[in-house]
Amino acid sequence: MAIKAILDSIVIVGGGTAGWLTAANLAKSLNCDKNDAIKITLIESPNIPTIGVGEGTWPTMRKTLAKIGIDESEFIKQCGASFKQATKFVNWKSNPLNGENNHYYHLFSSIYDPTDFNLSPYWKLGYAGDESLTYANAVSPQALCCELGLAPKQITTKAYDGLQSYAYHLDAGKFSEMLKKHCTENLNVHFIADDVIDVCLDETGSISGVNTQNSGLIEGDFFVDCTGFSSLLLGKALNIGFKSVADTLLTDYAVTVQVPYDDPNADISSCTISTAQEAGWIWDIGLANRRGIGHVYSSKFMSHEDAERILLEYAGPQAKGLMTRKIKMEVGYREKFWHKNCVAIGLSAAFVEPLEASAIFLIEAASNMLAEQFPRQRVGMEHAERKFNESFKFRWDKTIDFIKLHYVLSKRDDPFWRANKDETTIPDSLKAQLAHWSVQPVSNYDFANVYEPFPLESYQFVLNGMGFEQNLEPSRALFPMVDKATMSFDKVKKITEFAVKDLPTNRALLNKVHQHGFSKI
Template sequence: MSSDEINTIVIVGGGTAGWLTAANLAKSFNSKVPGNIKVKLIESPDIPTIGVGEGTWPTMRATLARLGIKESHFLATCNATFKQGTKFIGWQNDQHHNQYYHLFTSIFDPTQFNLAPYWLKGVAGQSVPYASAVSAQSALVELGLAPKKITTKEYEGIQNYAYHLDAGKFSELLKEHSIHSLGVEFISANVTDVNLSSDGSIANVQTDTHNKIEGDFFIDCTGFKSLLLGEALGVGFTSIKDTLLTDHAVTIQVPYEHEDSPINACTHSTAQDAGWIWDIGLTNRRGVGYVYSSQHVSHEDAEATLRQYIGDSAQRLTARKIKIDLGYRNKFWHKNCVAVGLSAAFVEPLEASAIFLIEAASNMIADQLPSSRQALQFAERKFNESFMFRWSKTIDFIKMHYVLSDRKSPFWQDNKLSSTIPASLKNALASWQEQSVSAYDFAHVYEPFPMESYQYVLYGMGNKPKNIAANRYTDIDKAKAQFAQVQKITEHLIKDLPEQRALLNKVAQYGFNTI
């Protein structure tokens, strides 16, 4: 074999980013077969992974199925639950009783027939929230119902769904599966140095217990440290602290009061004076955290706010403070190294985009990694273009939540300053003041958030076009029929679907039907 061939991939760093990437690549390259591309992962024994309760996107179902992990095993091992969207509480204004839902899909595909303009014209009824008009899921999650039944096949859903999971346990599951089923070579060591070749690419990494680890291609999953791409290769970091103003999080793991306590069927995101609180229900506990701006609240007051949100039980629970650096590397792929996860970029976890972008990155690496090092430059260019687009769109989408709010505290008012809003978001919002959101707004193949996501947030927050022309959107009868069908399906599902904890208990006992 030529020395120019890519035969060995070395991943530095474990956690969700490292092990999900390792699993995806090893599966794609069939690494357990001798002679195929080998995947090695170096993980420090000194850096524990602490799960705070995290969310995925529905794409994770296809990823886990492809990796050969049974859904019932995943659910039980990771204390995972079903997530059907996000409930935003108090985001519209300072009255905390206001709420809206960002769900994963609508019953009818809006790219085929867009119900939103008809909802805006009042065809669904003047007081019907947008989410309730186009989807059954807001009603289901209010009742704590699951998106499927015990008789539903694994990874299939009667309604679309993702997961809430314990990130630490998820990493351990992926680690075990990667090593024993997919052929990943695991090296427990600390990387002490990164050695470069004469052309500036990475030659090998020096470890404290396994000497030098050679590789043809390297993946940086070392978190905010960005040991390979940032420190060794010198790729700079662009901060977005002047766009997204949060810079810290304080988290607490909250046990349930009773073993049969209800489990939230969606993420709860509750606005606060200097940020927002996430509340994620796992099978054994809740993961609760306050994402905040230290320029607008002290660390002590932020923790006190979180404890007040949790209630009396919080006083005996331990809090953990996390500093977050919001921004992205100026390049994600440079020479023979690509960064995945926190080493590439990070935005606040408002829309659970982190794990999805790890999935997307590892999928693209597997699909685009060339056979020879000479061709790396072409894959590098495509990857960087793709992920610069994805991250910029993710930043815009998260910022939009703040821009649309009418909350009055200094944090929220500072978020509405024109200087903090990307020009691309300003242009989109200006367009949507003149006409409803359209499929033509989302023509790029790598859009991270589809048309429906923007509709749920824009119309949930009360942001509507100034006028819907009377001579347009004239298929009133079809719209009425579809709105009526949504309500009929909702009533049926309420009667048919089980409560979330009841289903998870059954899954733990019996499992789902296999595909």
């Protein structure tokens, strides 16, 4: 069979968040609702359930939803979504002392962009005034808003706009169904509900089609592997190996449970709560109608039975009698993400523990890059492949470094936590950064690559929140803008006072959204 020079059909194998979000992004970007556009087909098995635990997003999701044409109010209503403004890390700094928890916030934003004026060294040098003032509270009203369960906006705020930066917590299953409906009804994505039983290769070693149980052979010019951990196309058919990072990120299991509220008007947390445990940590995500709770742990340091017991004790009486789900986690990434005419997106490409909710963001990033760099002519495939692989190797390595950072900075003394601080488990790149930052403030020059998944601001929230020891005293003269810094800290205090008075609670705003919806864009 002759090899086509022009690529005009894409087949996505696998649904879930990865498959349907990729389909939506490609469809919207490649204008597949026009007659001369690329044909996009998605094949989803009716027999394979999705993992369905990726329920935290980044603020980028607002832009993504707006881009693909989904109304924010309808999204919130249909996906059980709530507003997320941060992650609250409980007991990560150290073991609880005399029963007293410790915590800090990784916020989505501060009042001042640190690339314009960096308040962190001024806070470190004591110019914020009150020594008990945390870094998060010194630079943003969001930490206090999260403590009070406040929303990031008002009902009169336009859709996707915010008085403060925000993302969402969402029901992954409902989100996938909404995306499926939107793709098939509004974006001209062709849907086939079937099981792929075989992958066909041509004489060049590229994928020519997939055989399905009931629909026969589905041919295509380009294929996207969204088949989850099985990596049916990239891993199995194209033999692209998997690079494990289990020697760096030591957790290998999660046990999860979905807990309904005991009161339909119960408060909803405005942040993801991450609480450190003896051999891992527990996530707690508040949706409109329930909490999604999961215990991520290392089976080397804790039995599955103990992990489940700790999860249910944390979840409280409402979890009694509820079914839990155990998930084996293979942490790492494919040696290549794009090979020949196939790209893996989602779990088929990589997986790291969900500590910083990076999974959906990296799906967004991968589908965005694929859409923008998609080679309509086969002659452009090799260059696009190389750039994509370079970009996502960098992004995943940086994500692994950032997650490991949380463990390395902890002063917890449980065996699991001590193992995480063993020099042999820490990437050299992270060691070098920490050595540099021990005597220098974090700088924008440390983040020169446009594809950095976690910016300067994120590192500052974690380093300062975890009490990273940084000796800036010899460099005090390098920070002469003391008056501007103190005025900035004072401004944050005033804005915080207004925010606390003016913003509704997360629950109150969600109730209004369900009743009235936001103003249209």
